[in-house]
Amino acid sequence: MDAMPKWADMLLVPLISLLLAMVISALVILGIGEDPWAALKLMVQGSFGSTYGWGYTLFYATNFIFTGLAFAVASHAAMFNIGSEGQATLGGLGVALVCLALPWPHWTVALVAAMAGGALFGAAWAFLPAWLAARRGSHIVITTIMFNFIGLAVLNYMLVNVMRPEGSMDPASAKFPDSTNLPSLHDILALVGIPFSKTAPANVAFLVALVACVLVWLLLWRTRFGFELRAFGKSESAAVYAGISPTKIIVVAMLISGGLSGLMAVNNVMGEAERLVLNSVEGAGFIGIAVALMGRNHPLGVLLAAILFGFLYQGGAELALWTSIPRELIVVIQGLVILFTGALDNMVRMPIERFFLWRRRNAQAGE
Amino acid sequence: MGDQAPAIELRGISKAFGPVQANKDISLSVAKGAIHGIIGENGAGKSTLMSILYGFYKADRGEILINGQETQIPDSQAAIAAGIGMVFQHFKLVENFTVLENVVLGAEEGALLRTTMSNARKHLTEIAEEYEMDVDPDAVIEEIGVGMQQRVEILKSLYREAEILILDEPTGVLTPAEADHLFRILRGLRDEGKTIILITHKLREIMDVTDTVSVMRRGEMTATVKTAETSPEALAELMVGRKVLLRVDKKPAQPGRTVLKVDNLKVVDDDKVERLKGISLEVRAGEILGIAGVSGNGQSELLRVLGGIERATGQVEINGQQIDLTGRHSDGRSRRERGIAHVPEDRQRAGLIMDFAAWENIVFGYQWDPTYNNGWLMDNAGIREETEGKMERFDVRPPHAHLEAKSFSGGNQQKLVLAREIERNPDLLLVGQPTRGVDIGAIEFIHQRIVDLRDAGKAILLVSVELDEIMGLSDRIAVMFDGKIMGERLPGETNEGELGLLMAGVTNGGSA
């Protein structure tokens, strides 16, 4: 019998972890001489107080949904894919190449092609680590870290030596043609008569991310492949007994994971920057880890956690704008959230388990 | 011995893990210079009790007296200081260290190794000679056999000058001959005045080697008797709490056509060691072929090859059709499609996904079957419904399909696996260690189901390290040793002694 009810495991534990991270963050803010309560109000105001704020929050959240789902899918196959960063970087390259390759007639066609390009490049970047893990027993964590750095070097090379428009000193690609520009949430919501900020970068990719959540849920808990993937993730020896091929699961799970990471580029590269720059991923790949951890590797949890991190990002940017608190505060909060929800999980869990055991014993004694 | 204080005295020891009471108010007295057996079923609390004595767990209540002195044992260090040594069922050796390094670890003389090592080498050789345990101090653990590793464990304790030695299920990995050697060593130690506690669930060992025996059942100490004054039957009854049928009730077999034909099967593992050295056998419809042997002599590999988990060379025919043993599609699924069902030796590592619900486990291995999916999507509702029927027919308790496999007891987990595999109505059932870690009540049920399947005209290949089980269930017995079949016997025409010799590689003509 489990020590605590499922809801406590799914909700109570992450929420308490989050609270602890927040308390320490507040102490950090106090430590640098600012008022944490005012900072929190400013963050909430800045990210949820206007459609402009919402537009940024959802834009960041879209990135994190993709990378969070990517990490979650790999996690269910017991693969610690720390390479989202590199896979999203390469996804950006794929999206950029697609957008610049043809004079696309309409954004819908361009979006489908760019999604394919981004997912393909992201998946390709996950393939070699996956194959090496499956066939050569290489440690997936180390290989994917290495591929993050190699990916950055590839992008650097491509931007400096291949894709940089003539005469430009910037290590960046040319601007994508207008026909590839995605409609923003402003455009979409205008169709149903809801006013929304025109300048915020949230765009149609957010809807793609929502669809991705549903598809990942279906994949993991409704399909045969999902059954086999989860079985493998729980017990490799049992999976082999059942005739499930580890190579197939590892490679396909990592391809899906890499593909999801690559899809992120549809949002940040195609939807916002509309050209490819060097550091476009900005750590979103790593934040995906935090998002998946908080969301307990479940698509719904990932969605909520991604919005939370979107809030942190947008709120943090507002803080940097209006106070003397640097943007790096959000990096600290991220670190704390990962620390408490991931690494110190047992520290939070053990007292709660003990509480439920104590309560149960009391209930039995009372009978 | 008379008025001497007992080497160990336990008074009112209790220990609970969460809601499970592993030890209930246990009192025990072990005389100095005796071999004291502790016998009980799996889960009776023997190992927990000894772990408390060795400082691995802390008792909730009760006291420990060593040589009449009350002693606190908060950790292993305190146990060692009190003169207690323990040989665990799973050895606690550093695999890539030498024998000498393992012996010295934790008992070094000073901060630097140089003098420790040379002194230890001398001391170790002396002890080894004194008790006739020859070991090479420079051999690396992963390169020596299990019997030798066990001797290293004993030497570790003796090097620390242990006066009380606890051995937890020491013969599980040994051949009968190696076990006899171990018992000789233990008697020698006793004669030197050491006190030995032997934990086992094997009645034969208790009768062979102990002076006194204590019986545990469900966390309680039910009796302590002089070995000379008791019998295996009486001990079995004390262990289980009621009269036990040690024999399985079954009709003579009616063997039909040949279902499984294995010819010259060979397996070479990753370290280039030959694990199967040309196995040939046949199993016919309506019979149970039992494979006896000490674990580690190729039985596991045989099951794994037939179950599609491991690759091999040679020929295997099922219902007269050749099976692919090496190809890309030689896997568990292809075997199941040919009508081979497989109850694996280790249900927790292979047979079940412990974190999956019962209903997910009931299709595990058959998830590809069109009954359970429409090609892509699983028919979860249909599977749940089917699960309830299977759980009822196999008496799985509690009969809740949504419970995770890990929340069932060992016996009920095994019933879950059997329900899945037997209800496929296979032509051939591979079954390994069907009752390992299963309570006695469930053992009878499981044995009956296997016999029922045989009577339904199916072929069964049974692998077990429990000789009683092999003798009771099999219609024919094949004995494996060192990757080979040493011989075949009929259960009515052989006895444990003969099988034991075969298991140790000794045939009529001498050692193999």
Add this chain to the structure above:
Amino acid sequence: MDTFSTLIQVLDSTLRLATPLLLACLAGLFSERSGIFDIGLEAKMLVSAFFSAAFAYTTGSVWIGLMAGVAASIVFAGIHGIASITFRGNQLISGVALNFLASGMTVLIAQSWFHQGGRTPSLMGGARFEGVELPFAIGPTEAAETGRPLNPLIAEAGPLQQLYSELISGHSILVYIALLAVPATWWVLYRTRFGLRLRAVGENPAAVDTAGISVVGLRYSSMIIVGVLCGLAGAYLATGLQAGFVKDMTAGRGYIALAALIFAKWRPWHALGACLLFGLLQALALRTDVVEALFPFKMPVQLLDSMPYILTVVILAGFVGKAIPPRAGGQPYVKER
């Protein structure tokens, strides 16, 4: 410029660039040999780099800076220990978290302390590690005596003296400490009781536990060593190699050190070799003129940059001998019967 002096210059900068890698790599060695994965080497170097620079600047003493850096690094190692030893958390996740924490916190504190955009002011004089002039080497003393600049003085000397003065002499004390740390690590690991126990706990903690030794104690001791070594590495970055802290100045060195550790298959002397090789690659990436002269084709600098990572993947793929990590690595120890 002649080939010989170019060679010496490249090797000289190899040694300097290899130093932080080597210290971090040996830190990783202690950690992983005790059974704790550490992808947070980067974090510890970074906090040490910041605190050493900040304290060196504020107090004017590089030694106080060094101590502050090492202390900060030990605190981070301690957090990793609490997460992975006491609370049996996921060691990889803990590493990732600490990397974030260090990256954000250093800038945050730097900004509120010095108000210079998240960096420390430049260090000068006693707030930096100066080169140590070995006996008989031509160094600043000779330059001051003769009243001539150092470079021509060395160039005029014989090749052996050039090699000695330029490559061997004149480094910061931390470079020599790093080099000495290699035999020291070997000695500790293979010649002391602590080393025997440390190697055992990374292979089979149950064996150590049942032998009456505290697994937790051993692993925390190794965390302290990790903290010290990473602290030295970070302090060298900010107060030896460069003059002050800038944001994310470790620039992935923690990961390269990890790569070197795998490359070295967790052995001290091989770690020296691997770190020198990776240091050489970094040194070459800074000298495009040398690279152009060396290779007949145009060598992209990005390829040089990613060579350590590519080589590590090749090693991990097991095509050049198998890299077998300590067996208990990454798994929290839970008592079992």
